[in-house]
Amino acid sequence: MQSMYFTEEHQLFRASLKDFLQKEVVPHIDKWEETGTIERFIWKKFGDMGYFGLATPEQDGGLGLDLFYTVVLLEELQKINSGGFAAAIWAHAYLAMTHLNKEADSFVKEKYLRPSVDGDKIGCLCVSEPFGGSDVAAMRTTAVKEGDFYTLNGSKTFITNGVYADYMIVAAKTAPELGNKGISIFVVDRQSKGVTANKLNKLGWRASDTAELAFDNVKIPVENLMGDENMGFSYIMEHFSLERLIMGINAHARAEHVLEYALQYMSEREAFGKSINKFQALxxxxxxxxxxxxxxxxxxxxxxxxxxxxxxxxxxxxxxKLKSTKVADKVAYECLQFLGGYGYIEDYPMARNFRDSRLGPIGGGTSEILREIIAKIVIDKKEYKPVKV
Structure with missing residues (x-):
């Protein structure tokens, strides 16, 4: 591990986390993969260990630690061979909770952020829509202000934790005539009348619940607006950097883990009188x-x-994200091939990894969208700037 980034405290945290995951999570993974439901008790255990509060300031109930504690958490989550479980955890802590950390006022933080740190409430982020995908500016969901409430109408899709979350961080247009400059961010309670969820059946990430959500005249109290009205697009764009880096870190950690597994297998598998890790082609x-x-x-x-x-x-x-997820996909493909027929058998971990890895170039912005963003920066000299406080 690189000492320029990871201190002794980081390494001790990694060792403790590994032990926790092996004892508390791994024994349940196959069940959660099969049922598509992560039992609630594990969320509380994560909260009790402080894992949900790594990036949350101490004054809001968190630990306020540097980002490399998060890197450790992400890497170790990839080594238990369940992209779905890992996604459920980081989607809560670094998608939903990032907006709470950055844009919520004290009222919303007390009601939603502190219980999130403690593992008592699960959150999800709702941006993508059935007709929009990566095109955030094209969203159709609206929130119309009517006195002390906003009335929310629309739908979201591909929402990790969308079925079982206790609250949703929802992006909606409060001024549709302004396009992407008319988007706002709200926290919406799951129990609100008019909220429905449909669970999606996915190729991979099967332990996590992924939903299409519908909002039919949902009443949102005005105090549930986060940040400034019509500034939502800027908030979303700013936080995309963390989400995409998380996906990149997930990818390199997943690829590293699966290659290690393949190398162990290759050292034990013999063909033509020698282990297959001795063949130059491999x-x-x-x-x-x-x-x-x-x-x-x-x-x-x-x-x-x-x-x-x-x-x-x-x-x-x-x-x-662009490069790491591409590499992880390649590693998953090649390592499955190294195992031959056993790589195609569900009793071995390669098949699940192969399915889980495929989402990397899709979720959090497709590779095609990412290439266009890079092209705009490199060719068109577009400058992306942080939100001015």
Missing amino acids: RHRVADLYGDIDMCKEYNYSVANRLDKGQYVVKEATIS
């Missing part, structure tokens, strides 16, 4: 994969370091 492919993973990992660490120092890393985080 050894050189391993060398290429290892090099690609290491390049991504070192790049991702450097971006995390810059983000932790408060730098605006839209370009770098976009590159992180």
